[in-house]
Amino acid sequence: MNRRIMMATAAMALGLAFGGGAQAAGMDKVKACFVYVGPVGDGGWTYQHDQGRQAVIAEFGDKVDASTFQENVPEGADAERVLTQMALGGCNIIFTTSFGYMDPTNAVAAKFPNVKFEHATGYRRDSDNVSTYGARFYEGRAVIGTIAGRMTKSNKIGYIASFPIPEVIRGINSTYLHAKKVNPDVTMSVVWAYTWFDPAKEADAAKALIEQGVDVIVQHTDSTAPLAEASKTEGVIGFGQASDMKEYKPSPRVSSIIDNWSPYYIKRVGALLDGTYAQVDSWEGIGAGEVEIGEITDAVPADVKAEAEALRDAIGAGTYHPFTGPINKQDGSVWLADGVTAPDGDLLGMNFYVEGITGDIPQ
Incomplete structure (x- = not known):
């Protein structure tokens, strides 16, 4: 399913609220994984998300494994399969970087409550381990x-x-x-x-x-x-x-x-490392540098x-x-x-x- 029109009532219900409990304890090492709708060489959307992934590596060094990503993942059943494989493969946090990943993200998150899922440009957070983020x-x-x-x-x-x-x-x-x-x-x-x-x-x-x-x-x-x-x-x-x-x-x-995703990715992975991670919905713009x-x-x-x-x-x-x-x-x-x-x-x-x-x- 491609990024479909969001219903205004659902969007209003979102409320840009913060919720969920903080991570009880920090982690010694985080495995962060990324799912991309296009190729990393597209020169645009996916390229910028991958720049954010690389910024995480530069920021945390050997405290993070951010080498796992999958590009050109269609928005639908294929995305659910890829997400399941990542969760089974030991990913602690998975960033799904397109609106059409909303249903697969929430479906897989429900099956893996100990894995954190971050969905770009979405509005649904069906489980306590799902956060959403976007840019203005x-x-x-x-x-x-x-x-x-x-x-x-x-x-x-x-x-x-x-x-x-x-x-x-x-x-x-x-x-x-x-x-x-x-x-x-x-x-x-x-x-x-x-x-x-x-x-x-x-x-x-x-x-x-x-x-x-x-x-x-x-x-x-x-x-x-x-x-x-x-x-x-x-x-x-x-x-x-x-x-x-x-x-x-x-x-x-x-x-x-x-689109500068680096600050958000660094912040979220850092929160897992230091134990302050909590479910959020983030929508930042020029003022925050995104x-x-x-x-x-x-x-x-x-x-x-x-x-x-x-x-x-x-x-x-x-x-x-x-x-x-x-x-x-x-x-x-x-x-x-x-x-x-x-x-x-x-x-x-x-x-x-x-x-x-x-x-x-x-x-």
């Missing part, structure tokens, strides 16, 4: 949306989306709102690729958007293919997704959203760079929230009144476009 990617998309709105010459932005889940819909809305804020004439076209990692599909999506006159490409897929396609057409820019994708600097990649904005290159005008950096800093300081009203839904109904910020429950279950975005969200 929408904060980074507010920053790149500002750059996109300022730099488009055609006033046409293209967005390559993966699956119609709240995480992706939040990103589309945040990008559009902030592009529109600095450029009222901007429009956004969304292409659903129905994949996290398929360079051929991602390249085709970028090509189709460019042929429609789009000169800014934003992606929520994992490969560098959209940037490679953008590089073929003069004047088209894009952004690194999940990792810096620095090989495309200074253009078409003019900045990036970087979402980073990559270098804004000289292809971006100095005043636009300064504007984007100021927005980044305000979000990080907590003085600005990317979803602050007045904001209407696509049908014109009021979602957030003037000055009101979106509650996390609304964001975690987001299943609508904001006003101004055309097209429907696939069901």
Whole structure:
């Protein structure tokens, strides 16, 4: 099962609460294992998770064995099989790094109560040995949306989306709102690729958007293919997704959203070692360093760079929230009144476009 749309009621019930008892005693050595939805060489999502795994090794040395990982694991029955093998193989903590691993993670966790399971971008914690973690990617998309709105010459932005889940819909809305804020004439076209990692599909999506006159490409897929396609057409820019994708600097990649999982992985493995481990749900962003904005290159005008950096800093300081009203839904109904910020429950279950975005969200 791919990452399906989360129900808003379930997301609200999550409450971002801390729970579960702390680990009774520390461990002399931890075996940490990782399950990846794509290849470690994807240049994006999985690459960044694997960078976090390597950071754990660098941090703890011989106190941790973090050499076990499995890449290209489909979201479904195969994931349950892999998780079972890892649990039987002596893993003390298993990080499952894609939303579609939610059911397999909870199913296997129930069978292995002494193993800790950490599920990325999920919301269900059926057992006391399951924790969830994610990042507020929408904060980074507010920053790149500002750059996109300022730099488009055609006033046409293209967005390559993966699956119609709240995480992706939040990103589309945040990008559009902030592009529109600095450029009222901007429009956004969304292409659903129905994949996290398929360079051929991602390249085709970028090509189709460019042929429609789009000169800014934003992606929520994992490969560098959209940037490679953008590089073929003069004047088209894009952004690194999940990792810096620095090989495309200074253009078409003019900045990036970087997922920095290292602090979280180090913290959780460290908690097992020192005996402070407890079940959590974590959702951090720019302020905590889990979402980073990559270098804004000289292809971006100095005043636009300064504007984007100021927005980044305000979000990080907590003085600005990317979803602050007045904001209407696509049908014109009021979602957030003037000055009101979106509650996390609304964001975690987001299943609508904001006003101004055309097209429907696939069901």
